[in-house]
Amino acid sequence: MKADGNARATRNQDEMISEHTFIAALTGGALIGVSAVMMMALTGRVAGVSGIAARLLPPWDGAIAGRFAFILGLLAATLVVRLATGSLPPLTLEAGTIDLVLAGLLVGFGAVLGNGCTSGHGVCGLAGLSRRSMVATLVFMATAIATTFLARHMA
Numbered sequence: 001m002k003a004d005g006n007a008r009a010t011r012n013q014d015e016m017i018s019e020h021t022f023i024a025a026l027t028g029g030a031l032i033g034v035s036a037v038m039m040m041a042l043t044g045r046v047a048g049v050s051g052i053a054a055r056l057l058p059p060w061d062g063a064i065a066g067r068f069a070f071i072l073g074l075l076a077a078t079l080v081v082r083l084a085t086g087s088l089p090p091l092t093l094e095a096g097t098i099d100l101v102l103a104g105l106l107v108g109f110g111a112v113l114g115n116g117c118t119s120g121h122g123v124c125g126l127a128g129l130s131r132r133s134m135v136a137t138l139v140f141m142a143t144a145i146a147t148t149f150l151a152r153h154m155a
Contacts, residue, residue: 024089036123039070048120049074050111114139 039047043066052067082088093100111117114136116125122140125133 032119032123035073036119036127040124046116046120046124048116048124050108050117051120054112110140110143 036047039045047070049070052070055061056064056067056071078088095103107117114121116133116136118137118140121130121133121136126137
Protein backbone atom coordinates (compact mmCIF):
# COMPACT_ATOMS: atom_id res chain seq x y z
CA MET A 1 0.00 0.00 0.00
CA LYS A 2 2.78 2.39 0.90
CA ALA A 3 4.69 1.59 -2.31
CA ASP A 4 1.62 2.50 -4.39
CA GLY A 5 1.35 5.82 -2.55
CA ASN A 6 4.98 6.62 -3.29
CA ALA A 7 4.58 5.68 -6.94
CA ARG A 8 1.44 7.82 -7.18
CA ALA A 9 3.23 10.79 -5.55
CA THR A 10 6.16 10.43 -7.94
CA ARG A 11 3.84 10.18 -10.94
CA ASN A 12 1.90 13.29 -9.82
CA GLN A 13 5.13 15.20 -9.28
CA ASP A 14 6.40 14.20 -12.76
CA GLU A 15 3.10 15.25 -14.32
CA MET A 16 3.20 18.58 -12.49
CA ILE A 17 6.75 19.30 -13.66
CA SER A 18 6.05 18.33 -17.27
CA GLU A 19 2.94 20.54 -17.46
CA HIS A 20 5.02 23.69 -17.19
CA THR A 21 8.23 22.62 -18.90
CA PHE A 22 7.19 23.48 -22.46
CA ILE A 23 5.89 26.97 -21.65
CA ALA A 24 8.84 27.73 -19.36
CA ALA A 25 11.33 26.53 -21.97
CA LEU A 26 9.62 28.46 -24.76
CA THR A 27 9.46 31.64 -22.69
CA GLY A 28 13.04 31.29 -21.47
CA GLY A 29 14.34 30.61 -24.96
CA ALA A 30 12.48 33.62 -26.36
CA LEU A 31 13.88 35.86 -23.62
CA ILE A 32 17.42 34.61 -24.23
CA GLY A 33 17.01 35.22 -27.96
CA VAL A 34 15.63 38.72 -27.45
CA SER A 35 18.43 39.62 -25.02
CA ALA A 36 21.08 38.32 -27.43
CA VAL A 37 19.60 40.36 -30.30
CA MET A 38 19.34 43.46 -28.10
CA MET A 39 22.94 43.11 -26.95
CA MET A 40 24.18 42.75 -30.52
CA ALA A 41 22.04 45.67 -31.72
CA LEU A 42 22.92 48.00 -28.86
CA THR A 43 26.58 47.16 -28.29
CA GLY A 44 27.74 45.18 -31.31
CA ARG A 45 28.89 42.41 -28.95
CA VAL A 46 27.92 38.76 -28.64
CA ALA A 47 25.99 37.86 -25.48
CA GLY A 48 28.43 35.26 -24.22
CA VAL A 49 27.84 35.06 -20.47
CA SER A 50 31.22 33.52 -19.62
CA GLY A 51 33.05 36.26 -21.54
CA ILE A 52 30.98 38.99 -19.92
CA ALA A 53 31.59 37.54 -16.45
CA ALA A 54 35.31 37.01 -17.12
CA ARG A 55 35.72 40.64 -18.18
CA LEU A 56 34.43 41.76 -14.77
CA LEU A 57 37.87 40.79 -13.45
CA PRO A 58 40.92 43.05 -13.84
CA PRO A 59 42.37 44.39 -16.04
CA TRP A 60 39.30 46.47 -16.90
CA ASP A 61 38.84 48.07 -20.29
CA GLY A 62 36.37 50.75 -19.25
CA ALA A 63 33.11 49.02 -20.29
CA ILE A 64 32.50 47.47 -16.88
CA ALA A 65 29.12 49.11 -16.07
CA GLY A 66 27.32 47.29 -18.88
CA ARG A 67 28.82 43.97 -17.81
CA PHE A 68 27.67 44.48 -14.22
CA ALA A 69 24.21 45.41 -15.50
CA PHE A 70 24.06 42.22 -17.60
CA ILE A 71 25.06 39.97 -14.68
CA LEU A 72 22.71 41.81 -12.29
CA GLY A 73 19.92 41.26 -14.84
CA LEU A 74 20.61 37.52 -14.78
CA LEU A 75 20.39 37.52 -11.00
CA ALA A 76 17.33 39.79 -10.93
CA ALA A 77 15.41 37.34 -13.15
CA THR A 78 14.81 35.20 -10.06
CA LEU A 79 13.16 38.14 -8.31
CA VAL A 80 11.03 38.88 -11.38
CA VAL A 81 9.79 35.26 -11.50
CA ARG A 82 9.00 35.39 -7.79
CA LEU A 83 7.06 38.64 -8.14
CA ALA A 84 5.21 37.49 -11.27
CA THR A 85 4.21 34.03 -10.04
CA GLY A 86 4.29 34.32 -6.26
CA SER A 87 6.78 31.48 -5.91
CA LEU A 88 9.91 29.99 -7.36
CA PRO A 89 10.14 26.60 -9.05
CA PRO A 90 11.39 23.90 -6.69
CA LEU A 91 15.12 23.32 -6.84
CA THR A 92 16.64 20.05 -5.72
CA LEU A 93 20.39 19.55 -5.79
CA GLU A 94 21.48 15.98 -5.33
CA ALA A 95 25.18 16.81 -5.46
CA GLY A 96 27.42 17.77 -2.59
CA THR A 97 29.51 20.90 -2.27
CA ILE A 98 32.65 19.29 -3.65
CA ASP A 99 30.78 17.99 -6.70
CA LEU A 100 29.26 21.42 -7.35
CA VAL A 101 32.61 23.20 -7.03
CA LEU A 102 34.26 20.65 -9.32
CA ALA A 103 31.43 20.99 -11.86
CA GLY A 104 31.74 24.78 -11.79
CA LEU A 105 35.49 24.60 -12.34
CA LEU A 106 35.07 22.15 -15.23
CA VAL A 107 32.43 24.34 -16.87
CA GLY A 108 34.65 27.40 -16.46
CA PHE A 109 37.66 25.56 -17.86
CA GLY A 110 35.56 24.26 -20.76
CA ALA A 111 34.31 27.76 -21.57
CA VAL A 112 37.89 29.05 -21.68
CA LEU A 113 39.11 26.04 -23.68
CA GLY A 114 36.19 26.31 -26.13
CA ASN A 115 36.68 30.08 -26.44
CA GLY A 116 33.09 30.67 -25.37
CA CYS A 117 30.14 29.20 -23.56
CA THR A 118 26.75 27.82 -24.52
CA SER A 119 25.21 31.27 -24.80
CA GLY A 120 27.99 32.62 -27.02
CA HIS A 121 28.29 29.57 -29.25
CA GLY A 122 24.87 27.96 -28.94
CA VAL A 123 22.73 31.08 -29.24
CA CYS A 124 24.76 33.72 -31.00
CA GLY A 125 27.25 31.58 -32.93
CA LEU A 126 24.65 29.21 -34.37
CA ALA A 127 22.44 32.16 -35.31
CA GLY A 128 25.41 33.55 -37.23
CA LEU A 129 25.98 30.17 -38.94
CA SER A 130 29.47 29.83 -37.44
CA ARG A 131 31.00 26.41 -38.12
CA ARG A 132 33.21 26.75 -35.05
CA SER A 133 30.13 27.40 -32.91
CA MET A 134 28.34 24.42 -34.47
CA VAL A 135 31.23 22.12 -33.52
CA ALA A 136 31.45 23.63 -30.03
CA THR A 137 27.71 23.25 -29.46
CA LEU A 138 27.76 19.64 -30.66
CA VAL A 139 30.61 18.94 -28.22
CA PHE A 140 28.70 20.67 -25.36
CA MET A 141 25.58 18.67 -26.06
CA ALA A 142 27.34 15.33 -26.53
CA THR A 143 29.21 15.86 -23.27
CA ALA A 144 26.02 16.85 -21.44
CA ILE A 145 24.15 13.80 -22.75
CA ALA A 146 27.00 11.44 -21.86
CA THR A 147 27.43 12.99 -18.39
CA THR A 148 23.71 12.79 -17.65
CA PHE A 149 23.55 9.19 -18.81
CA LEU A 150 26.56 8.19 -16.71
CA ALA A 151 25.35 10.08 -13.64
CA ARG A 152 21.86 8.55 -13.79
CA HIS A 153 22.70 5.00 -14.87
CA MET A 154 26.22 4.27 -13.68
CA ALA A 155 26.35 5.97 -10.28
